[in-house]
Amino acid sequence: MSNCQYCNRTFASESSLYSHQKRAKYCLKIQEQKKVIEFTPSFMCQGCEKKFVTKREFNNHENRCYDLLKKNVEARDKEILKLKAIINTHNKEINELKLQHVKEIMQIYRSMNERKEACIEEMAYNKLTALANKEEER
Ligand SMILES: [Zn+2]
Numbered sequence: 331m332s333n334c335q336y337c338n339r340t341f342a343s344e345s346s347l348y349s350h351q352k353r354a355k356y357c358l359k360i361q362e363q364k365k366v367i368e369f370t371p372s373f374m375c376q377g378c379e380k381k382f383v384t385k386r387e388f389n390n391h392e393n394r395c396y397d398l399l400k401k402n403v404e405a406r407d408k409e410i411l412k413l414k415a416i417i418n419t420h421n422k423e424i425n426e427l428k429l430q431h432v433k434e435i436m437q438i439y440r441s442m443n444e445r446k447e448a449c450i451e452e453m454a455y456n457k458l459t460a461l462a463n464k465e466e467e468r
């Protein structure tokens with residue numbers, strides 16, 4: 331089965347399609363029109379890929395083309411999703427930085443505490459040895 335790409339009629343074989351395209355008047359007419367459109371500088375709708383010969387026709391169509399509108403909305407939705415993903419990674423980074431910051435502060439606090447305790451121990455030790463020395467002196 332072969333389909334005529336111009337008039338959409340179906341044929342049993344390639345050869346009958348070929349002779350149809352060479353002879354059928356209505357098909358030749360369509361072929362002629364298609365050629366005119368194909369070889370005329372034309373404007374193509376980005377949405378539905380329809381071609382227009384004049385800019386006026388094209389503008390008229392573009393303003394009403396549902397497919398084009400849909401494509402634009404889809405493109406914007408994709409853009410929004412991308413931005414959301416970027417925001418998400420940024421939030422994650424910020425949270426990680428916050429966590430790291432907290433960890434650093436905890437570490438500083440801990441080492442300060444350790445130093446404080448070492449200091450108290452040293453003072454206590456010094457006092458005890460001083461007392462012990464006094465005891466010995468008696
Ligand atoms: Zn045909």
Ligand SMILES: [Zn+2]
Nearest residue numbers: 375377378395
């Ligand atoms: Zn369109």
